[in-house]
Amino acid sequence: xxxxxxxxxxxxxxxxxxxxxxxxxxxxxxxxxxxxxxxxxxxxxxxxxxxxxxxxxxxxxxxxxxxxxxxxxxxxxxxxxxxxxxxxxxxxxxxxxxxxxxxxxxxxxxxxxxxxxxxxxxxxxxxxxxxxxxxxxxxxxxxxxxxxxxxxxxxxxxxxxxxxxxxxxxxxxxxxxxxxxxxxxxxxxxxxxxxxxxxxxxxxxxxxxxxxxxxxxxxxxxxxxxxxxxxxxxxxxxxxxxxxxxxxxxxxxxxxxxxxxxxxxxxxxxxxxxxxxxxxxxxxxxxxxxxxxxxxxxxxxxxxxxxxxxxxxxxxxxxxxxxxxxxxxxxxxxxxxxxxxxxxxxxxxxxxxxxxxxxxxxxxxxxxxxxxxxxxxxxxxxxxxxxxxxxxxxxxxxxxxxxxxxxxxxxxxxxxxxxxxxxxxxxxxxxxxxxxxxxxxxxxxxxxxxxxxxxxxxxxxxxxxxxxxxxxxxxxxxxxxxxxxxxxxxxxxxxxxxxxxxxxxxxxxxxxxxxxxxxxxxxxxxxxxxxxxxxxxxxxxxxxxxxxxxxxxxxxxxxxxxxxxxxxxxxxxxxxxxxxxxxxxxxxxxxxxxxxxxxxxxx
Numbered sequence: 001x002x003x004x005x006x007x008x009x010x011x012x013x014x015x016x017x018x019x020x021x022x023x024x025x026x027x028x029x030x031x032x033x034x035x036x037x038x039x040x041x042x043x044x045x046x047x048x049x050x051x052x053x054x055x056x057x058x059x060x061x062x063x064x065x066x067x068x069x070x071x072x073x074x075x076x077x078x079x080x081x082x083x084x085x086x087x088x089x090x091x092x093x094x095x096x097x098x099x100x101x102x103x104x105x106x107x108x109x110x111x112x113x114x115x116x117x118x119x120x121x122x123x124x125x126x127x128x129x130x131x132x133x134x135x136x137x138x139x140x141x142x143x144x145x146x147x148x149x150x151x152x153x154x155x156x157x158x159x160x161x162x163x164x165x166x167x168x169x170x171x172x173x174x175x176x177x178x179x180x181x182x183x184x185x186x187x188x189x190x191x192x193x194x195x196x197x198x199x200x201x202x203x204x205x206x207x208x209x210x211x212x213x214x215x216x217x218x219x220x221x222x223x224x225x226x227x228x229x230x231x232x233x234x235x236x237x238x239x240x241x242x243x244x245x246x247x248x249x250x251x252x253x254x255x256x257x258x259x260x261x262x263x264x265x266x267x268x269x270x271x272x273x274x275x276x277x278x279x280x281x282x283x284x285x286x287x288x289x290x291x292x293x294x295x296x297x298x299x300x301x302x303x304x305x306x307x308x309x310x311x312x313x314x315x316x317x318x319x320x321x322x323x324x325x326x327x328x329x330x331x332x333x334x335x336x337x338x339x340x341x342x343x344x345x346x347x348x349x350x351x352x353x354x355x356x357x358x359x360x361x362x363x364x365x366x367x368x369x370x371x372x373x374x375x376x377x378x379x380x381x382x383x384x385x386x387x388x389x390x391x392x393x394x395x396x397x398x399x400x401x402x403x404x405x406x407x408x409x410x411x412x413x414x415x416x417x418x419x420x421x422x423x424x425x426x427x428x429x430x431x432x433x434x435x436x437x438x439x440x441x442x443x444x445x446x447x448x449x450x451x452x453x454x455x456x457x458x459x460x461x462x463x464x465x466x467x468x469x470x471x472x473x474x475x476x477x478x479x480x481x482x483x484x485x486x487x488x489x490x491x492x493x494x495x496x497x498x499x500x501x502x503x504x505x506x507x508x509x510x511x512x513x514x515x516x517x518x519x520x521x522x523x524x525x526x527x528x529x530x531x532x533x534x535x536x537x538x539x540x541x542x543x544x545x546x547x548x549x550x551x552x553x554x555x556x557x558x559x560x561x562x563x564x565x566x567x568x569x570x571x572x573x574x575x576x577x578x579x580x581x582x583x584x585x586x587x588x589x590x591x592x593x594x595x596x597x598x599x600x601x602x603x
Contacts, residue, residue, distance in 0.1 A: 032058060088210040090217065094199040095248045098217060102201055103160050104227075105220035109168065111177065117162040123155050173212055178202040232258045232316065233325040237344055240335040249340070249347045250327065258320025263470060265310050265463045265562040270454060274301070274314070275321065277452060278429060282322060282351060287427070297426040300419070300449050304437040305456025308563030311433040312357060314454070318429070319353040326353045331362035331410060338414030345418045345425045353429045359444075360434040412441055420449055458558040459565055467562060468548040471569045472576045544576065551580050555587060564590070 032039045032055065039058070047053055092098045106112050166177040181199045205212045234254040261271060280286065281299045290297040303311035319326040327348060330336070348354065418424060432450070434440060444450070459467070555565070568586055572579040 032062075083204070086208065087204055087206055088208060088213065089202050089204040090210055090213045092201045092203075092217075094201075097252075098221065099199070099201060100252075101220045101224040102203075102217065104224050106161060106177070107158055109170075111161055111166055111168040112159050115161055115166055117164060117166070118159045119162045120157045120159055123158050170216060173205060175213075175216065176202075176204040178204065228255055230258055231255045232320045235325060235327050237329065237333070237336070237340070240340075249344050256316075259313065259317045261317045261321055264314050264317045265459065265467060266314060266454075266456065267460075271314075274318070274452070274454060278318060278322065281429070296420060296424075296448075298420060298424075298428070298430070298448075300430040300432070300451050302437065302445055302450045302453045303431065303433045303456060304435070304453065306458065306561055307435055308561035309456035309458070310562055311456055312355070315353060315355050315431045315433070318431070322351075324351055324353050324429070325349070326355055328355045328357070331356065331359070331415065336410060338410050338417070341410055341414060341418045342421075342423075345428075346423065348425045348428050350427045351429075353431060356430070356432045358434065359432045360436045360439045412444065416443060416449070459555075459560055459562050460557050461552045461555075463562065464552040464555055464565060465548050467565050467569065468551050468576070468579075469544060471566070471573060472544055472548075547576050547580050551576075551583060554580075554583050560590065 032043075036042075036058070043054055043058075092102065112118065161177055161179060163179045163181055166179075168175055168177065179199065179201055181197050183197060203213045203216065232255070233252060234256060235250045236253050238249050238251045261275070264271065278299070287297050303314060305311060316326065318324075327344075329341075329344065345354075419430065437445070437453075445453075568583070569579055572582070
């Protein structure tokens with residue numbers, strides 16, 4: 001009896017082992033039914049038709065899938081732990097300049113050529129972009145119309161790494177580039193909500209130090225700035241719904257070639273004085289000098305004169321000479337408030353040029369003083385009553401105008417607080433331009449806010465001569481222009497007492513150098529003109545100087561603006577002899593138009 005029970009026990013153990021071995025390769029039917037709805041019906045149907053039980057195959061597939069999923073989960077968790085404890089990263093937002101610098105640098109790397117996930121963008125160049133292909137430009141017939149339909153097809157699109165993770169090797173070190181995008185909800189006009197996509201870049205490297213990433217970012221920045229070393233960046237205020245929400249209040253709108261100082265038509269003594277004053281103000285030791293004496297570190301300039309005399313051109317040239325970005329503000333913008341203006345000034349970089357053009361057109365005029373000529377000379381009651389009625393009507397009209405003006409732009413006090421208030425920005429070069437300086441309020445142009453006033457007048461005979469010679473001088477080839485330094489001031493226009501060696505030493509921190517003298521131009525210019533004698537009559541230098549002297553002698557001084565003379569020469573830019581022959585007729589017509597106060601003067 002005992003022996004029989006023992007055999008039964010052994011048989012039960014063998015059966016359990018058999019069931020266990022079967023479960024390792026075949027999952028129970030109820031588990032398969034949970035993963036695959038209708039599995040029992042399908043398996044029974046295939047067993048009846050094919051005579052094959054698919055339970056084993058399905059069980060193995062599910063086991064393999066579960067194994068790979070577990071390995072992937074463990075690998076991801078292990079990588080996250082390794083990244084958290086043994087890797088470093090730096091994030092860059094899309095509204096920062098470094099974002100553009102890094103993408104521009106990656107465009108020329110292998111990651112943008114070999115990656116299987118890219119973003120393509122159409123490359124929109126501006127008219128000043130220096131393209132390779134000077135030979136094609138020389139083959140163009142100047143007497144035929146130029147068709148750009150085929151030229152656009154020659155500009156390849158730009159490719160950048162797409163969203164997600166990308167790994168690349170640089171200088172023997174592995175970096176990970178991660179690009180993410182998220183939706184941000186911003187409040188728009190009228191309380192409406194606006195969704196905008198905000199992108200971020202994350203650079204990661206192995207190691208507990210971020211120094212390799214900083215070195216890479218510095219290399220990206222230097223590479224980008226090296227391409228634009230002879231250019232001036234133009235920035236304008238960001239749209240209304242983008243200001244004050246953790247994003248930059250300034251948008252980069254253009255990058256233009258820096259304008260050489262010698263192309264500005266202005267008296268050389270005035271240019272020397274302005275350059276010397278700004279150079280001393282921007283010197284690295286000047287801020288401490290101001291601080292030790294309790295003087296706000298600010299500098300303001302007022303350029304005033306008739307339209308077309310080069311006021312804005314001088315501001316552009318100053319930004320190019322000293323390698324500064326230029327920030328343009330329009331005070332007549334309806335969406336601009338005093339709070340926005342203060343935020344813009346507080347968001348300016350350490351050194352920059354702030355340009356306020358046509359300040360007289362912004363409504364910031366001098367406060368009207370009581371008129372004394374309205375006093376009656378006699379005791380006539382009728383005259384007194386008429387005067388009172390006129391004053392009342394004028395007061396009502398001025399109040400109505402003020403109420404309309406309050407709905408747009410900013411007030412004079414708001415501008416004054418932004419310029420030199422308690423919390424105003426320091427270190428910037430403020431430039432205001434106006435055609436009517438007498439209309440400006442005395443509080444706006446007092447010393448401390450405007451430190452130097454520069455008057456622009458009509459063209460003198462020497463300035464006419466300079467305009468003519470510059471118009472018909474041969475251009476520098478595009479490749480030479482790309483190698484030109486950022487500061488492009490000739491020796492003849494440098495401030496007195498400031499030599500090339502001293503200025504180059506002062507600006508060595510910004511990697512800037514002084515250019516060649518005027519007889520060796522190294523400028524970025526518009527489309528290249530032939531430097532040799534052409535059938536149109538581009539003469540040699542000696543002959544050009546003679547024609548320029550004759551041209552300047554035929555025009556009266558202090559009569560025409562540089563813009564008027566330049567406009568006349570542009571229509572004859574390839575034939576100086578023709579410009580000389582026709583200037584007499586043009587002068588007579590212009591003087592007649594000025595006498596008749598006609599704005600449609602002939603060209």
